[in-house]
Amino acid sequence: MTDNELGLFLRSRREAVSPAHVGLPAGPRRRTPGLRRAELATLAGVSVEYLIRLEQGRDRRPSPSVLSAIATALHLPPSERIHLYRLTKTADAGFSCMGNAGPARSVRPTVRAILEHLEPAVAVVVNRLSDVLAYTEGYHRLMAPTGVLDDPSTANLALFIFGDPRAHDFYPDWEHIADLQVAALKQGPFRNDPATAALADQLEIVAGEQFTRRVATVPSLPAATGTTRVEHAEAGPLRLVYETLDLPADDDQQLFVYLPADEATATALDKIAGRHPGALRAISI
Numbered sequence: 001m002t003d004n005e006l007g008l009f010l011r012s013r014r015e016a017v018s019p020a021h022v023g024l025p026a027g028p029r030r031r032t033p034g035l036r037r038a039e040l041a042t043l044a045g046v047s048v049e050y051l052i053r054l055e056q057g058r059d060r061r062p063s064p065s066v067l068s069a070i071a072t073a074l075h076l077p078p079s080e081r082i083h084l085y086r087l088t089k090t091a092d093a094g095f096s097c098m099g100n101a102g103p104a105r106s107v108r109p110t111v112r113a114i115l116e117h118l119e120p121a122v123a124v125v126v127n128r129l130s131d132v133l134a135y136t137e138g139y140h141r142l143m144a145p146t147g148v149l150d151d152p153s154t155a156n157l158a159l160f161i162f163g164d165p166r167a168h169d170f171y172p173d174w175e176h177i178a179d180l181q182v183a184a185l186k187q188g189p190f191r192n193d194p195a196t197a198a199l200a201d202q203l204e205i206v207a208g209e210q211f212t213r214r215v216a217t218v219p220s221l222p223a224a225t226g227t228t229r230v231e232h233a234e235a236g237p238l239r240l241v242y243e244t245l246d247l248p249a250d251d252d253q254q255l256f257v258y259l260p261a262d263e264a265t266a267t268a269l270d271k272i273a274g275r276h277p278g279a280l281r282a283i284s285i
Contacts, residue, residue, distance in 0.1 A: 004057030006087040009219045011055045044071035103127045104252045107134040122258035131155040147232035162207035186220035233269040259283045
């Protein structure tokens, strides 16, 4: 965790809620995005001074009832409520649920079998460091032109995104992709985990302010689903909708599955795979 991950999360969510969404008038000349602290304090039934202490990190262990009231006032979905609770439980700088366990690099045979059944879809398994551990041929066809898979033993998405200039061309929305990557790294023990801390040090050297600024400002909750745009060297512009599937805790890995978000992308992916159109179907969202 960063020094004040709880405060960062609360502030980012407060600034993301419009007054109209919680039944308040927008009013003229609002200088603060989203809700003012006083507005959130009133909605949650806490004092402004206490909310300031939470956002500034001077109080990191609010009671469950206070957390519940703030989460309700912010209209947080269940996933963000759970994340908020976990942030209060990991406020101790010495806490790491991973202990001394290193990042998992072995992918179970059944997970590899699932990847085989997902062909020709684009799918990849990564660990908490974003090391690329296993993938479908569809993923290889998508990512091979970027060079990130040139050496499978060292393939790492975070290092590619922040350290390879080709990432900026491959991801038209690079700024957003970089935000998601930092959020993913921070979601776990982050610098309390030696392996993640070493990667963060490397990224700080490689990317400098582009990385450190995000560590300080991006909340540690990446989107589990969404749409990614890429510019493929052969297939051209592609739009992919993705889902994140958490594998069991002992695996400490995630499976990302990408499907075409429109017919043009489905046709393009079929073409580079040498398949007749229709092997992949677009997902309407």
